[in-house]
Amino acid sequence: MVHETPKVKVSDLTQYGICPRLVYFRAREPEHAELLISGNERIMIERILWKELAFNLHKIYGCEVADEVAEPEKAAKSVLDEIVDDVEHIYKKELDAVAESVLDDEKREFVCYIVEDEEWLSKARAENELLELQQMLGYDREHAMVSEKLRLNGSVDKLITTENELIPCMIKTGKSPEYGVWPNDRMQLAAYALLIEETFETTVQRGFVEYIRAAEFRESPIRRKDRARALQTLKHVRRIKSGAYPDKSVNAPCANCVFLDRCDTRITLLSKLLGKNV
Ligand code: SF4
Secondary structure: OOOOOOOEEHHHHHHHHHOHHHHHHHHHOHHHOOOOEOOOHHHHHHHHHHHHHHHOHHHHHHOOOHHHOOOHHHHHHHHHHHHHHHHHHHOHHHHOOOOHHHHHHHHHHHHHHHHHOHHHHHHHHOOOHHHHHHHHHOOEEEEEEEEOOOOEEEEEEEEEEOOOOEEEEEEEOOOOOOOOOOHHHHHHHHHHHHHHHHHHOOOOOEEEEEEHHHOEEEEEEOOHHHHHHHHHHHHHHHHHHOOOOOOOOOOOOHHHEOOHHHHHHHHHHHHHHHOOOO
């Protein structure tokens, strides 16, 4: 019997970096595929709002309306009001079960937080190459790509096309590193680079990560070692998707994991079988 190589998403590689067992459970419970962390719907709403803000950042950066230049908070507020109005339509599936009052509270708090955070606003308006490129050239939102060779697919948050290059950009709603880009984010960028290269027959030199909470926009070259790590992770993920049960990662975020019950049971069973902690 011929076993087909399992299809892998770039998000599987990212999940592997957080905890390899997330890949295992997500492959078996696809209804939870989008729910990495459970338990706190406010956290989910907050992430959605930050992400949508990142998709609209060029409007704050650009100060599109002349008289708004003098009143940056007012300009930001009008962009933010637009963003929060749209989220339930854009993220219908994710927000369907959320009570209207919870969503409204979160939206209100989010808008107030940003408008009052002068440091964030001034960083989001400060000159930087990424926002300049986005303002000049725009970007393809959530650009989907498939590599038949690698059996890998994924949607990069933003794909910027310049005269000479294609640049993948990822939006991250978590903490930013002091300098540069987290290793896992570099690996994810490299995975998108592999997809872009096969789709467009080009070579990707660099990408960007937008750490939106901190208004930090970091460029990252696509290094050989990041490409190698992406390919290595792809192989691990394929094995897990073919049925291998992996060890959990050292810093696995178990406390908030949707799979905690199943995972604990399996640990107990395996521990009993093997007579040791797994
Ligand atoms: S409960 Fe912990 S070890 Fe299990 S999948 Fe979730 S994060 Fe990983």
